[in-house]
Amino acid sequence: MRDELIFSLDIGTRTIIGIVGEYTEDERFKVLAYSIREHKKRNMYDGQIHDIDGVVKLVKEIVLELEEKTGERLKVVSIAAAGRALKTHKIRMEKYIDGLKEITKFDVEALELEAIQRAQDEINEVEINKNFKYYSIGYTVADYYLDEDRIEKLEGHKGERIGVELLATFLPQIVIESLYSVISRVGLEVGSITLEPIAAINVAIKKELRLLNLALIDIGAGTSDIAITKDGQITSYAMTSTAGDEITERLAKAYLLDFNSSEKLKVNLSKKEEHEFVDVVGMQYKLTTTEIVNTIIDIIEKIAVEVSERILEFNGKSPNAVFLIGGSSQMPMLKESIAEKLGLPKERVAIRDASIIENIEGLEEVNGPDMITPIGIAIEGAQDKYKNFIKVNFNGEEIRIFNTEDIKVSDVLILTGYNPRDLLPKKSNDFIYYLNGKKRIIKGKEGTQPQIIVDKELANLKTKLYDKANIEIISSVVEPLVIPYLYDVVQMDKSVYFEEKEINLVKTIKINDEIINHNIILSPEVYIEVEEIKTLEELILEYKKDISIDEFLVNGAKVFHTYQLKKGDVIKRIVDIKEYNNIRDNEKKIKLVINNEEMEIYYKKDKFVFVDIFDYIDFDLSSLRGKLILKVNNRDAEYLEELKDGDNIKVYWE
Structure with missing residues (x-):
């Protein structure tokens, strides 16, 4: 993979979109190839991966198609997480520096990372009684400060104190881990990770427009992600789990359709005026878009109500305008319903497609609203904005891991999909046999305890890792179970003295219905009958x-x-x-x-x-x-x- 190539994946609830592009000499982003796959079954719900293997299969198909189109081997990918269960936290961080030295890019990045870590500490303190561990997934800088004064850019200046105010975004660990697991299983490496609404708003709403109070709603299949701008900055992110799949399920119930047929009908509502389809019992329908929309208007209004309530909650009032993106944003009557709920003129709620993105080429054939987020993910990755990864060596393989404040061995094992059972002592197979109809088990032998070695020192799952750490796991060693003989499991000599005569209480032994008179080696699952x-x-x-x-x-x-x-x-x-x-x-x-x-x-x-x-x-x-x-x-x-x-x-x- 050439260094200048940019590969991004938008792993959505209904579709996965892959894009490969590069920047031209005149700083335009050129899309060289793209690939789109729809989930054949419900691999994801509400933006969360449920069937990792199902998602891996589709991603592999996309990677192979893009490699064939570009002639390049793809290795590093930029990804984004949906806004499901996200937390946002605004924080201001200041630190003293050497006033005689110019401020470097490294100084600024270190300041931002420190601010993110402090925000993460505060988030986790609030959530301490819950089962979630939150990861920083991205951030937006609101302002930089130099000696108390607001400044556009810190690099190159001199001063005694620098500061940053930023809006950091966090997601539960489980959301991040499922994405990492997919990418790892495909054989790719995560180059950058961000949040879908961050990626979308950075390309859909230019920085100069952010002086206005605007709301961007990315309505996908599983979630509706929201970003709000005001006074030149992104002020908040929010989401609802009510989105396109709600419409699909409502259509399925209204017209007795399977999920895929219902999804196809939903997509066509924004493309055609008349629709012919057959329900699961064979009844034929020929309806107009208006007739169908009137049947499901309740669920359309439910989506409008929920996104409007979230906007009002985070913005305090109706914004000046609302932009809709995402595949489900094209649903008839949705934008009109949102305008009504927010008390805005209809023309103030608009659907935006990828054609509004400046300095981009190669998407002439597919530039719908569902392409904005994938392009945003690619551009975010190209800018390499976060650089919050460390590299470690795990069992001879180099791994990049998202750099939170406390990377442990367990984080690497989760990222690589390491089977936790391999951290337990192995055991030889149990030997099972049946004695007089009752199942008996000779337990297998326990193996040695596996060892975790970090930088040649004995470690554990909680051992903290640093950049370039070397991790090795020494597997359990176990001896095979010795197969028993008949007399090991049946006591042959069981004599008593009855009126001065020695009598063996064991009368006959049968193995699989055959009488046995000598000591033989047993086979697994053998049936032994002892008459005594x-x-x-x-x-x-x-x-x-x-x-x-x-x-x-x-x-x-x-x-x-x-x-x-x-x-x-x-x-x-x-x-x-x-x-x-x-x-x-x-x-x-x-x-x-x-x-x-x-x-x-x-x-x-x-x-x-x-x-x-x-x-x-x-x-x-x-x-x-x-x-x-x-x-x-x-x-x-x-x-x-x-x-x-x-x-x-x-x-x-x-």
Whole structure:
């Protein structure tokens, strides 16, 4: 991309316009190529990007078309943000300087930047209880001062004190970041960024006209941006979120049209007198512009009311005249309605197109009111007015970032679209298998903690950055999970001693319905079925069906029928009733309600505590399946708390 080339993008709610131009020797701005794309779907609402990928796709198409037309590789672009959620702040800043030295351009720029930073501090102090962090997006100088006297230009003069009064404009961080994300993903670099009403007014209303009290309204699809001039300066910016899309949606409801058909009809209202279209149920219409406008006059007047109220709020009275720009400004009856709401003669509200911009050529074919803002963005970028960027090196790539008062590592990561998940330790994949129909998970291994290095020093997301800082992120390193064998997840040797015979409680193991008798390596998502004897009751029914369960002891103690057998348990039949009675006399009994089931439990310990219940209920604690919930009488339980008769126990995974 030749240094003299200027590339600008106007990323609007309904269209994206790209322009490539250059200044000629006689200081005229020559448009070499332009490209316009309409959003096929609602990628943006009210000037805010919602579908970043959708916007990126269109911008890529525009870049390719412009590169083909110009034969140049485009790298740096000027952009602008819509006036959505903007804040304006007027501030005056003064500083002492060396009175023996001439004032340089750098001195003036430093003064302006300091004023912007102070304005930003004040804005953020006011908004401190909200979730927004505001960025400076542009400013307009109202006056310069030299030793208390107002002066047109400071450069070249000498004095002891210089000052500036400017109107700084701020937008929430989220608006800026979405624009930066689009430009970064396309592979471009932001050369300058401004606000759409700033760009528009600087080309639509010449400086000498700003002695008059004028209002410029840029009515786009998503927002209506307003700039007001008085006494030779721009005094304020404002916006409403009521704009062209409101008309499109109103037409869609009135005539049962899809959004794109309704948008096409809206555009044609300013071009044709008669319109033929078919609604979604097949009904044909043939109507005049007047008939259609009368149907939707309420929404036209709503736009007029809202922009008029904002003008009166910021200007204190009706201005001398109003200029309308933007694609939706051409809507029939809109300018007349605005004139009525502001109490102005109809001729004092006029639609302006790009033909009013002085010293420009190459837009003869398309010079409508929707081209003013894209041209203004290009010219703002060419003047390189703000120069509020710093350059940093991020993972070997040079990045330019809008220079607020406190650039941090996190700002660069947001700008470059760095995935925040990459700042967390990586983890090997979980191993999932199914045991007796229940999903089981062997958690993957945690990797090393990623490191942020700034200028060879360990840093963090809040580390402050300066021009030419070098940022490197060392990624997490993780070892792969070791694939388990069958016997790692199923206990094969689970023997008990039943009447002096060793019995393995595990009867059969099936993997995907096939009986397995040896230790094999498992595959992910494998289904394992284990048939085993779990309780004392199941054991007796398997081997001694004709004998009562009450006639058996486990490890010399009387237990409940649902006692969960464990490896090494000794089960013996009571042969001496006297011995049995002695055992019962030495045992204690507790009655509990466990997961809505009444249970009577015998035990020999001094006291029965909460954790003991897992010896008597069928509840698997061998693997995590969520958060373990333990309750006693509807309160959180403690593992070693003593239980009492009648306690209501809840044990479950959440």
